[in-house]
Amino acid sequence: MIAKLSMQQPRGASRRRFIKEVAATGVSALIGSGMLGCNRTRTANRAIKIGLVSPRTGILSAFAEGTDFVLSKVRARIAGGIAVNGQNHTVQIIERDSQSDPNRAAEATASLIKSDGVDLMLAASTADTVNPVSDQCEINGVPCITTDCPWQAYYFGRGGKADGGFDWTYHFFWGLEDLIAVYRNMWNSIPTNKIVGALWPNDAEGNAFSDPHFGFPSALQEKGFKIVDTGRFQPATNDFSAQISAFKNAGAEIVTGVLPPPAFATFWSQAAQQNFRPKAVTVAKSLLFPAAVEALGERAQGLTTEVWWSPRHPFTSALTGETAAQFCAAYEAATGKQWTQPMGFRHALLETALDVLGRTTEINSPRAIRDAIRTTNYNSIVGHIAWQLNPVKNVTRTPLVGGQWDKGNKFKYDLLIVNNDTDRTIPADRKMVSL
Numbered sequence: 001m002i003a004k005l006s007m008q009q010p011r012g013a014s015r016r017r018f019i020k021e022v023a024a025t026g027v028s029a030l031i032g033s034g035m036l037g038c039n040r041t042r043t044a045n046r047a048i049k050i051g052l053v054s055p056r057t058g059i060l061s062a063f064a065e066g067t068d069f070v071l072s073k074v075r076a077r078i079a080g081g082i083a084v085n086g087q088n089h090t091v092q093i094i095e096r097d098s099q100s101d102p103n104r105a106a107e108a109t110a111s112l113i114k115s116d117g118v119d120l121m122l123a124a125s126t127a128d129t130v131n132p133v134s135d136q137c138e139i140n141g142v143p144c145i146t147t148d149c150p151w152q153a154y155y156f157g158r159g160g161k162a163d164g165g166f167d168w169t170y171h172f173f174w175g176l177e178d179l180i181a182v183y184r185n186m187w188n189s190i191p192t193n194k195i196v197g198a199l200w201p202n203d204a205e206g207n208a209f210s211d212p213h214f215g216f217p218s219a220l221q222e223k224g225f226k227i228v229d230t231g232r233f234q235p236a237t238n239d240f241s242a243q244i245s246a247f248k249n250a251g252a253e254i255v256t257g258v259l260p261p262p263a264f265a266t267f268w269s270q271a272a273q274q275n276f277r278p279k280a281v282t283v284a285k286s287l288l289f290p291a292a293v294e295a296l297g298e299r300a301q302g303l304t305t306e307v308w309w310s311p312r313h314p315f316t317s318a319l320t321g322e323t324a325a326q327f328c329a330a331y332e333a334a335t336g337k338q339w340t341q342p343m344g345f346r347h348a349l350l351e352t353a354l355d356v357l358g359r360t361t362e363i364n365s366p367r368a369i370r371d372a373i374r375t376t377n378y379n380s381i382v383g384h385i386a387w388q389l390n391p392v393k394n395v396t397r398t399p400l401v402g403g404q405w406d407k408g409n410k411f412k413y414d415l416l417i418v419n420n421d422t423d424r425t426i427p428a429d430r431k432m433v434s435l
Helices: 015-024 067-077 102-114 127-140 151-158 176-188 204-209 216-221 241-250 261-273 290-294 324-335 341-359 366-374
Strands: 048-054 082-084 087-089 091-097 120-124 144-147 169-172 195-199 226-229 254-259 280-285 304-307 378-380 383-385 401-407 413-419
Touching: 048 102, 048 127, 048 341, 067 091, 067 324, 067 341, 082 341, 091 102, 091 341, 102 120, 102 127, 120 127, 120 341, 127 144, 127 151, 127 169, 127 204, 144 341, 151 169, 151 204, 176 216, 176 280, 176 304, 176 401, 176 413, 195 241, 204 254, 204 280, 216 226, 226 241, 241 261, 254 261, 261 280, 261 290, 290 413, 304 413, 324 341, 341 366, 341 378
Parallel strands: 048 091, 048 120, 120 144, 144 169, 195 226, 195 254, 254 280, 280 304
Antiparallel strands: 082 087, 304 401, 378 383, 401 413
């Protein structure tokens, strides 16, 4: 099972070989003992440094939309510094662009550790970002918190085991068990033949989604769904004719998958050309973003996806006191753009990091910062975060519901919550309808 979920680094390198190759360039394996912070001169009231790696550019850049707004809000909140053991410290948040590339994410992380001497590392936006960042932190003994990646792709994709785990790296997000439950609930709410066409690429998420043990196949089949799976394909493919033909021949009335926005746009355009008209299309990653959905034109209406976070989520940031609704409204007023799901988790990542640092018993000790992560009990803008409640070591889950894109008022489309069977505290807007 673990072998099937290996990290999917470029050119097929294994996780261990990948780390060795990066180490050979002099940007990795700086210190494995976790004592990096003790090797530098640290004054009593020195600045605390937080590293942040995310895909500002490249195929995953939509995940980073809203980051400037989030950073401006957080930086304004901590402009006077934070108190750690009665001592005030300024906080520097040093951001690096992964360029949507795992190699670049690893290199950026190593630079933040070696050149900038960060005290705490953060990363977000799919396994292509969080896994290489976490691996670098694990081998160098640097505390790390990540988000925006299904926990199985993060944990098992890095070689984590059910009875083991990692020492330095921690993650909060929902899991495949949550996603599968949400998708099934939505599909069961409309009449279909339960034949599902699967679009699972050859990457960390695609391999996790298609895993026969904890992925979609067994969980769907045991509930009476039939899966049409033509196998893994490259995420950057521009020809889905084989998949569409197989789905049509099998009579698939449901399509699911996990694709970046450009890949799904190609699939959906080719589906129209080949007159393939399923009753439900529920896809992770690509249908999260308003801009990507608008680019699909009129055929975007009725597409469905998971909802990690929205203005309707009943959560308040312990850092700012803002509700999810207030935060989204402030973003739209300041930027003229529609809120996006990842911006809530980016905010939660930063506020959780500040909570950890404020509870650290010795700011010059990486181990003390790591221990503060382990004892987190925090109410963020995306919900409660506490690693004591994890499904496995290093992971804690956040809630998930189902959404459908519909014609909007202020913006072209709105993402409405259409199924909340998995969490009734998050209100639904209406029921799901067929395409």
